[in-house]
Amino acid sequence: MRESAAGRHDRLLALVRERGTVRVADLATLLGVSPVTARRDVEALAAKGLLDRVHGQVSWPERHAAVSEGLVLGLLAPSATYYFAEVIRGAHEAAARAGARLILRISDYRPEEDRARTEGLLAAGAEGVLVAPGWRGPEDRPAYGNWLAELPVPAVLLERRADPGSPLDALDRVVSDHGHGVLLALRHLLGLGHGTPLLVARGDSPTALAVRAGYAEALVTLGLEAPGPVIDSVPADQDPAGFERAVRALHEAVVSGRASAALVHNDVDAIEIVQRLAELGVKVPEDLALIAYDDEVAALADTPLTAVAPPKRQVGRHATELLVERLTEDPAEEAARRHLSLLPRLRVRSSCGAPSGGRPA
Template sequence: MELSQRHDRILAELRIHGSLSAADFAERMGISAMTVRRDLRELGEQGRLRRVHGGAVSIDTQPTTGIPHRPGARPTPAPGAADTLFTFGFVVPDPSYYFPTIVAGAVERAQSLGGRIVLGVSRYDPARERDQIERLLAGGVDGLLVTTSVLDAFATLELLERAPVPVVLVERSVAESPVGNGLEFVRTDHAAGAAIALRHLAALGHERVGMAAFDTPTTPSLRLGYERARRQLGLREDASTAIIDDRHGVGEQTRRYLEACVASGTTAVFMHSDHYAVEFADAALDFGLSIPDDLSIVAYDDEVAGLARVPLTAVAPPKRDIGRFAATMCFERISAAAQQGFSARHMSLRPSLSLRESTAPPR
């Protein structure tokens, strides 16, 4: 283990138990007792723990307030993971688009704290989602990270409110929900992401900026940010907008939207999702439009935008940080310090803009 990993693991065990034996920790980690004592001395000098004979205690709590026995990984951990400090379940709608980076961030943070992640996939099926949550709870996870399959997943939120372990929603908000608003969440500020896109296009001189999007749980926040930024920036109200039904006739809907953009004089569009933005850019080029001379495009998600025929400028949610913060928040709820209680946290992270070749001043 590297120095930073050892320090994270030592502090994690102190948060869970309140105390740590240097000899026990050295044996479990397969390192020398001298190394552990040196780590404890350094952390003590930094004021992050209090050294005692044979080990250390947390500076946040008394040892008696921690979880009395370290939870083992359930189901049985993989070889080499027998000393797992805790296990979190993570339910996501799709293991192949958008969420892999979030999951990777959560896994990275959990492992640095001595834990592991067990994945469940709902495939945007609310009933399957609840089944996965119940399966993970029955398996004895110590906390849950959940991205609901739909925005207002009231049945799922009711289930999570009754969960006997800490729960953190990921990329979902319950701030104004009548159900589950006591749950914690960490999400991208998608409305801010839309505003970032429009500010970039307005700075280039575009006055008619449209928006086209698939109907997803992210879309309402993007629409809110788009409308707010359009008003604040004084952009024209007659730019073309559309909600694309991805279940049928996407090509025909795209053709009609392109015709509407040309007819209305729309010179730039903000698009969700990334996949659709790439398809749309191809359709626009085939339609005879030049990108970015005739039409500038900003995609949202930044999963594959850079691979388009004309690489697309894109707004990138902070996906890895979302996963890291979610795992950290859940860990803090199972730690000894959390037994004393603190208010539920609703956290939003700001996206960033990746500039590429699809945006330029209008001709």
Template sequence: MAASAERRRSRILEVVRETGSIRVAELAERLDIPAVTVRRDVAVLADEGKVQRTHGSVALSGGQPAGQGRVIGMLVPTVGQYFDEVIAGANAAATEAGARLVLGIAPYGAGNDRAQVERLLESDVDGLLLTPGWTPDGGLEGGDWLGELPVPAVLVERRAAPLSAAARLDAVCSDHRHGVLLALRRFVALGHDAVLLAARADTRTAYEVRAGYAEATGQLGLPALPVIDVTSPGASRSPVDEADLAARIAEAVRKGVRAVVVHNDQDALQLPSLLRTHGLTVPEDVALIAYDDVYASLSEPPLTAVAPPKQAVGSGALELLLRRLDAGDSMPVHRIELLPTLELRKSCGGPT
């Protein structure tokens, strides 16, 4: 019996040396040994310092990247636009660490976050990067199921409600309220005494942008003007399209407001040409700052934009998750906020 166990463990070491890192299920299949037996042998080898165990994987001790062989599930509400860059940052960090990223999509309004996470868990992931489709209309709290996940998880571009199940998770997000403050402070420096906000109302980022506007106007002594709602089609409120938005901005300009922040830059992109139909030019008659900086530089004139650190959020969340996988509960819960920057272009006037 002892000789048999010794032989099994020798074979396990041979395979681990060959692969560098391997999942326990794959190791059991390759050696044709029951998975429960392999796990016991791996535990013994780990106690002897010959291998390192992670959730579901085994690697040689020392000399391996922190995430070697790990599989990370990532849930996002959409691909394209903003989240393409977040995903790219996470994927680059995973590749550098020797891990692999598996993507799941739970569209806004679909209500299937949990089902998509369960599908990711079926892929035997070691940890999760989660961007739940929380909306202001649907509530900002995560479901209780977020406190029952069998693997570590990090929230991405989401702030959990205090005392909710999700508040016990690590989180990495952009400080969108600071981003709005940057935009309004720029307008104040250019001599504007009022700034209009046109913003969506259907995403968590939109909620933070609106909250940031309320805070920033108070800090800078500006009037808090009624927000123009440019909710996306399909949301519970009636959307304002780009032509309607241009007309609303033109009306505000006639009342003396000549500075506008627009969330997001997809909605801002067509405004310069549409405003010309109202006899207004950008930035001479109305100054614009977009929010998100995905397409803003492609406008004519190029749009000054608040740029959340999208790729850095993705890579930072992946790296934090790997740290959590190594440290377990010995590491305190981390809530990391990264500051956006203001990318100066022609649309807001002043020197660039």
């Protein structure tokens, strides 16, 4: 498999950190790339302040050696699997690049335990924290969130938005723009000639709620009316009866002609819904064009599912880089707080009747 630019950058940084100073020509040999590629990589990393470049050589920045070396970062995530596995991987990569150590705590979507677990990170030596609270609904933000604004160390919110004007709204945060992802999906289905797609979505996580809100906004943006109410989805293994109700509602919309396309959150639900619909005589994509949301396992379905792919790994990377910047900046020149939104991509496969191949749209 061809190495990504990000992976190559990680190797390059590790080499410079280990050796202190390296000629760019030698880096090309060590990395097994062309001199042009090595120079381009060095320029990109130097522009981000990750390397110092002088007269054909690169050096590990003195500020990293003096400040970032031994830096300990904490990360609180609601899960270490499915969606957040990639977020954690991105954070770990960025921490390694900065010469920092990342320590992890998992909340298992129990927001009432977030504060204690974050205090555990501080007790373990974390000098700054990345926090993705285990909120399940909007009521959890005020009930289990304002303590974050009172932390004695810099904090960056991960994949979570704060209520406007709340104490948390003044924190740095890095999120996926799920509204943009939903709009990409609807535009793609409309472009294939379908009427307004239905939304089948969970309601038990911030991502699910953001997808629902994005759907309502996309309908307004596109000047459309929904062909029916949002169909409430639930995990088949936790609530078989609720799952069957969701499948039957979608089945009825298709056979009645009300809808020929749907966006389903999330991948696992989408795969199981496709399987159950087939048992009821509705096939994807022949009878129903379907797009999944998350793109964790969508490509592994019998009919590979077109899916919206939030930039999970990049969220972890950018948030970690922002936290390191907070910890290493001159207190007298503190930069403005930032709310960074990263755009999802649409990966087109077979489930909406478009050509397969997995290329980003």
